[in-house]
Amino acid sequence: MEPLRNILRHKTAAVKFYEADATKIDHEKKVVYISDDSDIKGDISQTEVPYDMLVVAVGAMSATFGIPGVREHSCFLKEVGDAQAIRKKIMDCVETATFKDQSQEEVERLLHMVVVGGGPTGVEFAGELQDFFEEDLKKWIPEIADKFHVTLVEALPNVLPMFSKALIDYTEKVFKDEKITVRTKTMVKNVTDKTIEAEITHPDGTKSLEVMPYGLLVWATGNAIRPVVKDLMSRIPAQKNSRRGLAVNEYLVVDGTENIWALGDCSATKYAPTAQVASQEGAFLARLFNSMAKTQSLEDDIHRLSELKSTASGPEEHEKLDAQLQAREKQLNRLKQMGPFEYTHQGSLAYIGSDRAVADISWLNGNFATGGGLTYLFWRSAYLSMCFSTRNRVLVVMDWLKAKIFGRDVSRE
Ligand code: NAD
Known part of the structure; x- marks a missing residue:
């Protein structure tokens, strides 16, 4: 921020x-x-x-589509406070799962991390969460290694619908290698404090209801x-x-x-x-307002020069004012020709975990799809270049290094 x-x-x-x-x-x-x-x-x-x-x-704000229980029981991913709430809940789930004499069934529920929504938000979060487990949690608490489990739930037939087919397949393969379960054609219909009820569409078109116990639920189904x-x-x-x-x-x-x-x-x-x-x-709006401000000042100038011209004392002054007037009018016309907003798509980019990313990049009027480790470096540099200030850029790099060397910060309020 x-x-x-x-x-x-x-x-x-x-x-x-x-x-x-x-x-x-x-x-x-x-x-x-x-x-x-x-x-x-x-x-x-x-x-x-x-x-x-x-x-x-x-x-x-985060969409819930009025699905019962979502607002009360899930974590969202919009504001910084949401991220802090997620961090606290992950660590609470992990520590409660390791609480003395906890039943196996309860341990499995608490360590089941469910992400609903297979858009870029859900995919990036699921990837990051699995990274956190692999790089940090697993080392600190080896006894949870075979119980911690991330599931990504998506109502449509595939995740990341805005990416090309090859990248969708690549993402699903990487998730499989990372041991993230992807449940497509699975539409969440109801949420309680410990379970999710989802409607599954089977390949033959039939539907059935499934109840999934969860410890953490992150809801990322759009705006x-x-x-x-x-x-x-x-x-x-x-x-x-x-x-x-x-x-x-x-x-x-x-x-x-x-x-x-x-x-x-x-x-x-x-x-x-x-x-x-x-x-x-x-x-675009900054340019528009700047040009509106300039238009205003040019119009004032033109008005003033026209008045001066009408009272000019000699032909020489008249000519000089006329030249100034014409120059201002030309500038004004140029300003008034400002075209409407047009978007230029640079491409789509998403992190998918284990130091890999996918990118659909618009380049030289063509499209260029790429996934893997190099794309990940590209993703990192793109994020850095999008930071607003040098201050932020340096802070982000320091955060990345800190997490790499010492592990992620898991402090809870
Ligand atoms: P999204 O709208 O892109 O995806 C939400 C997904 O949730 C959809 O695929 C939808 O089918 C699914 N869904 C909805 N209701 C469901 C239900 N009840 N059960 C199961 N699945 C359900 O939302 P988003 O990922 O939050 O992204 C929002 C916008 O922000 C998008 O335009 C996205 O491109 C953008 N974004 C981009 C990036 C990036 O470029 N890396 C990252 C985050 C967000």
Whole structure:
């Protein structure tokens, strides 16, 4: 994570930052209601921020599809707090499994780590979790070596549907070697504190229900719209038919509004809800706003020069002002020609465990699919290059080295 404060201190423009939850957007009154949700509250913890122009980039939350028990019993993978909760739960499961006189059946349940959702989030997490077991846990607690077990559950016929067939097969083979069980065509229907109930579709098309006991359940079945966005959408008639998030036009203006833009996972475009899309949308909006600001100042300039020209004292001054005016008008026309947002896909990349990764890379108008150890090095360097600052880059490298040399940090609060 990159602290916003650290980014803002390098900006020359005046930026005010409030750490708060935006609870409601009133697009008619042009006001955002904010609330301080931290543990420390001052005299004021709820207020409003008026705006002229608004950019909504609140992302999405984990989807549960209303499946009973999911919210109460699973861990998600969105925020840093989710990762900390997972770490705590893994170690609690392991220590409880080794508690004196625990029954074999209970040991097996506690050490069964289930990941639901075979998209990139679920696949990367399952791979990382197995790595943690192989590289660290197994050495510290050898008695759990034959009991610790990761299962990846996916409703569709295969994992990573956005990757090419060869990479899907490669991933499933690597998972098999890593001893991760992949259960495809398995749709979770109900969750209790200790079991998952899933509907399995067999090769002959018949269906049956299976109950799987688990210790840790990580739920990674994709995105759902956040309440603040849902509420805004419900009050804009033009958003009536949008299902995935705020429908926007090709300039990322929210349909049915004039001065609200949306980007990233909270918006619904023809692109996948990925970081790559969001980051290009962010850069596009920065260019758009810069050009709007320049347009404004050029228009003011043109207005001033036209007035001067009309009162010019001689032909020489008239000519000079005219040349300046023409130059400004040319610049203005160029600015106004800024095209709509266009996404350029660089490729898809996912880590699959045991120092291997898969990549579908768009390169020189072609597609190039690769998997294995070299792809893993490419994955690592891609992650480093995507870090926002040198500070973050150095911290990430240090974290990787620290984990490699001393093992992963397993401290729980
Ligand atoms: P996803 O939507 O890509 O995958 C979720 C999977 O869960 C789907 O395959 C779906 O069939 C399955 N599922 C849904 N309900 C289920 C149920 N009840 N039982 C069993 N399976 C069920 O979600 P994600 O992996 O969280 O990814 C979200 C977005 O973020 C995607 O656009 C993804 O590409 C992106 N992402 C990319 C990377 C990367 O590039 N390495 C990493 C993480 C996320």
